[in-house]
Amino acid sequence: MTFMIEAAIFDMDGLLVDSEPQWRYVEQEVFRTVGLELTDEQCKGTTGMPIEAVVRYWYERHPWTARSQADVATEIHRKAHERIGLHAGPMPGVPQILEFFEERGVLMAVASASPMDLIETVLDRLSIRPFFRIYHSATLEKRNKPHPDVYLGTAAKLGVSTDSCLAFEDSGSGLMSAHSAGMKTVAVPADYEFKDPKFSIASLKIASLAEFNESVLSRLFQP
Secondary structure (H helix, E strand, O other): OOOOOOEEEEOOEOOOEOOHHHHHHHHHHHHHOOOOOOOHHHHHOOOOOOHHHHHHHHHHHOOOOOOOHHHHHHHHHHHHHHHHHHHOOEOOOOOHHHHHHHHOOOEEEEEEOOOHHHHHHHHHHOOOHHHOOEEEEHHHOOOOOOOOHHHHHHHHHHOOOHHHEEEEEOOHHHHHHHHHOOOEEEEOOOHHHOOOHHHHHOOEEOOOHHHOOHHHHHHOOOO
């Protein structure tokens, strides 16, 4: 088929790398230091939000005095970085999907809510850094996801228009970010929220990156 996209842009946490269990483990550990006991289900409810927003979310519902919000967020970032670097593996379909786009000459990039040092740690742990022309962090933009800034910035760095980009996201927050940037989107939600209506704005929804192929791509451009 004639390719109608110039770039494929990927979220990272929960999409390329199976890092969400590590984030939840660390969040539960750190929030416990301020007297807040969170379950896995509660942590899943804030998936895709920047950690600073997660800390603010729980502080507004269960205020604490033992530590500052900034201190809690910093410790979560540090400990999650360590655990992900040691334990996290690739999600199903990686690097096959990267090879798919590489073989077709499509530019690839990462647009993540995570800081740059964590992006680099993950790309090196999974040995996939060479696939990407660039990788960009929303922490370097004025606003994090769900705002479109990181996707707009990524497209600008690639030198392509947003309407020629295909974005892959696993969270509602990230999907809104890419959608608001004017990109075609593929949602790859986790099992526990696959049917959540927040993913209805996606151009296409699949259960795993391993499902993506030429046939799936063609469906995105059917009249």
